[in-house]
Structures are given as structure tokens and as C-alpha cells.
Amino acid sequence: MNVKFEKFLATVERYLKPLPTSERVDIVKEIKGSILEMEQGDLSEEEILKRLGEPKDLAKAYLGDLMAEESGFSFTRVLTVCAFYSVAGLSGMFVIPVLGIVAPVFIVTGVLSVLCMAVKLTDYIFHLGLPYMENIGMFSINGVSVMNPFGEFFAALVIGAVLCFLGQGAWKLLKFYCIKVGKTKKDLSI
């Protein structure tokens, strides 16, 4: 298959990430089938791409339709209920600021802690003698590091990764929450 089409399908698949793998694969398989049928039907590459539209929009069409039905997933229910009550402004006053602060702070902290530890490690390796290095560290007794800098760097990487992951999760939750509120508002025609 043509490179442009492969790229198109890859982009659609990327935007379908919120869906389980089996669904994503099935959707892409069906669209690919369509493309091949259109090629057989003597449509030009341009015509085919025009008909399919932007890959992002195509993916959104699938996501929008699927988000519309609530499955038995209880966490979704909890959020929907929160969104429902937040239309009156209650939980929104809590959820939005908390998530809105947690998300960037965790991500920034995660990145910074790795960077700081990288600096300390560089100082150690190259014996640069940078000042304040003893202030960077996690496992120290009376100002003396217990772990060697390589170990500390590795620990920083792990903790940084966890923080970034949590921050991203908080961000996704926040977005999901806002979408749910928007949809609930629409459904209630408020």
C-alpha cells in the first residue's frame, strides 16, 4: 500500500489510543479495507484522502460515538456523577484546581529532580567541584550521602518517571472531567 495511506492509518491508530487494542486494530483494518476497495474502484489517491478527511477527525468520529454510551465501568460512573453535581458548581470547585495544580507540578518536579541528579552525577564523574552538590540527594545521613551518585541518579530517574506519569494521569483526568461536564451540561440542556 501507498506510503501516504500507511501514514494516514498510522495517524488514525495513534488518535484511537483511548480505545482497547482489539478495537483499535479492528477499526484500522476496516478503514484499510475501504481504502483498498476505493483504489480498486479507480479513485485517485487525492480523491481517497479527500473522502476520508483528516485522520484526527476520523478517529474523533469513532471516539465521540463510543464515549456516548456508559459502560459498566464504575470509575466512569463516579466521574459522571461528579460532573453532574458540578454543574451546580460544587465538585468542580475542588476537582479542577486540585488536578490543575497536581498535573503541571508533578511533571515539572519529575523532570527537575532527574535534571538535578544528572548535574550531581556529572559533577561526581568529572570531579567538577560544583558548589551545593551536597544539597542534592535523597539518601543522606547528617549531610553525607549514603548511596553512590549512580544509584541516586537511577533512583531519581525512577521517581521522576513516576511523578511525570502521575502528572500526566492527573492531566488526562482533568481533561476527561471537563469533557464529561460539558457533555452532561449538554444532555441536561442547561
Next chain:
Amino acid sequence: MNLDKWKSQIARGTLEYCILLMLRQKTCYGYEILQELSKYPMLASTESTVYPLLRRLLKENYLEAFWKDSAEGLPPRKYYSLTPLGEEYVMRMSEEWENLLNAIVCLKGEKNER
């Protein structure tokens, strides 16, 4: 005078019914449904409207689907057919559709009498 907006609203509102009517007659695959719809100017649609709709109807159990390999050179196709629930659904839709058409006939009729 531009009827396009209204026409697209009507098309959007009846697309589900039209697809189910089609599947009531015969099991079809996605692309085939698009081809059939394109015969009717007001109903012509693309993958981005029809495929997610089919997927939703499948999830709601009005349709069932299976993949089948095709002849040489053609891609495998996902075929859709009505479930018993789907049969009942489209029957009820047809009833409501009749009611709507009758209402329109009445509304048209009254104007002619004036």
C-alpha cells in the same frame, strides 16, 4: 434559497434507519453500504459517518458482524447483519416512520383545502 443545512439534518436523522433497512434485506459489508447509499443523493455519506455508526449499532446489539476473506486482490471485509433485537428495532422505527409520514400528509392536506 439554501436547503443544504436542512437536507443534511434530515440525512443525519434518517441514516441509522436507512442502514438498518438495507441490512434487513441483506447482509452487507461497510463499503458496500456506502456504495448503496451513494445511489441516493440525500443519503450519500462517507466512512467517517457510517463506520462509527455501524460500530455503535454493533455494540448495542442491533447488529452482529463477522470478517470474511475476499477473492484475490480484494481486502478482507467485515459483514454486518441484523440481530433479532435489530429486526424488532427496525420494525418499531418503521411504525414511527409511518406515523411521521401520515402527519405530514395531514399537514399538507389541510393546506390544499384552504
